[in-house]
Amino acid sequence: MDVQEIRRQFPILQQEVNGHPLVYLDSAATSQKPLKVLEVLDDYYRRYNSNVHRGVHTLGSMATDGYEGAREKVRSFINAASTEEVIFTRGTTTAINKVAYSYGYANLQEGDEIVITPMEHHSNIIPWQQTAKSTGATLKYIPLQDDGTLSMEDVKNTITANTKIVAVMQVSNVLGTINPVKKIAKIAHDNGAVMLVDGAQSAPHMRVDVRDMDCDFFAFSGHKMGGPTGIGVLYGKKQLLENMEPLEYGGEMIDFVDLYESTWKELPWKFEGGTPIIAGAIGLGAAIDFIRDIGMENIEAHEAKLAQYATDKLVEVEGLRIYGPNKRAGLVTFNIDDVHPHDVATVLDSEGIAVRAGHHCAQPLMKWLNVAATARASFYIYNTEEDIDALTDGLIKTKEYFGDVFA
Numbered sequence: 001m002d003v004q005e006i007r008r009q010f011p012i013l014q015q016e017v018n019g020h021p022l023v024y025l026d027s028a029a030t031s032q033k034p035l036k037v038l039e040v041l042d043d044y045y046r047r048y049n050s051n052v053h054r055g056v057h058t059l060g061s062m063a064t065d066g067y068e069g070a071r072e073k074v075r076s077f078i079n080a081a082s083t084e085e086v087i088f089t090r091g092t093t094t095a096i097n098k099v100a101y102s103y104g105y106a107n108l109q110e111g112d113e114i115v116i117t118p119m120e121h122h123s124n125i126i127p128w129q130q131t132a133k134s135t136g137a138t139l140k141y142i143p144l145q146d147d148g149t150l151s152m153e154d155v156k157n158t159i160t161a162n163t164k165i166v167a168v169m170q171v172s173n174v175l176g177t178i179n180p181v182k183k184i185a186k187i188a189h190d191n192g193a194v195m196l197v198d199g200a201q202s203a204p205h206m207r208v209d210v211r212d213m214d215c216d217f218f219a220f221s222g223h224k225m226g227g228p229t230g231i232g233v234l235y236g237k238k239q240l241l242e243n244m245e246p247l248e249y250g251g252e253m254i255d256f257v258d259l260y261e262s263t264w265k266e267l268p269w270k271f272e273g274g275t276p277i278i279a280g281a282i283g284l285g286a287a288i289d290f291i292r293d294i295g296m297e298n299i300e301a302h303e304a305k306l307a308q309y310a311t312d313k314l315v316e317v318e319g320l321r322i323y324g325p326n327k328r329a330g331l332v333t334f335n336i337d338d339v340h341p342h343d344v345a346t347v348l349d350s351e352g353i354a355v356r357a358g359h360h361c362a363q364p365l366m367k368w369l370n371v372a373a374t375a376r377a378s379f380y381i382y383n384t385e386e387d388i389d390a391l392t393d394g395l396i397k398t399k400e401y402f403g404d405v406f407a
């Protein structure tokens, strides 16, 4: 894998920010977009912009082919059995909310349990809190071990015969923990529960096979994997989706409408009310092509190397503490003694280095870590060891600067 060649395909990386070459280390928030995706979006709007599934005219057919072709690319990307199981949504958040409100409301009652973990992103916590409140179900947490991983012992003890839904992230956006979701799905199923996997931080970075994982639902966002914002995916097993209410009613999703009764289209369209995210889906399809061309194994290996390099390199920064297990995905979350993470991010920004600071939409996890906030550097295919060197130098400067201020 030639990283310099890959970098040339990301126009946004070819600029200076605050007088320095941009070092983009915030891909867990959103990734940058390759030329291929930008060109496909431009081509759609210039040449065949049109609504889908409606007209018989030429542009409408082209748009429909593009949109449905993207669905097939997603199906193959996650190895779903059928395109009926691939629903386009606005992103991970919308996908999880659909399951919580549609599946959750219909299948939960008092005495039932929803099991999640304290490391979840808010979008895999709040929908379950709300569902629990409305249905009388109980929300339970698999505890974290000291290093920020889950033990199978705890998983087995938390999931019981009363558990109806287990919802766990595959990769933590803060700790970089890689959760054994296939094993957790097996335990969920042994107890008669369904398993939702939040794949927002895994689908862009590792091979996902929903059939091998045997999850019932899988959610991810296009914008974290080179695709445009506003497009994401809810995968669900056909038999479950068939029995779920659509939630959004209107155009596109109906079969027949009468004055007082209506019927829905078949899967997956019954979940896609209104004009769908046509350009977004086509852009996501191009991002999948881009990832395929590079090879997911190469992306995984590259990021593992960067994560290891960063772990080794950042010890040069005095007073820096990294959170999370030793074996982590391609991101590093940290704090520096006595320096607020927002100050860290501000000084780094003045050097052209983009990192995220804050609670990373994981306030329960921040509480568990006993911090208000952290800084985070996250990597993708276009990052290099030089980026991590620049980060390290920037952090040493930050430490010196605030060391002087507080001295």
Ligand code: 7TS
Pocket (backbone or CB within 6 Å): 028, 029, 030, 090, 091, 092, 093, 094, 121, 123, 124, 169, 171, 172, 173, 198, 200, 201, 221, 356, 360, 361
């Ligand atoms: N789940 C996880 C694990 C995430 O990391 C994110 C976004 C989401 C869900 C929500 O995705 P969305 O596309 O629907 O917004 N995570 C982050 C982050 O870590 N920094 O900014 C967004």
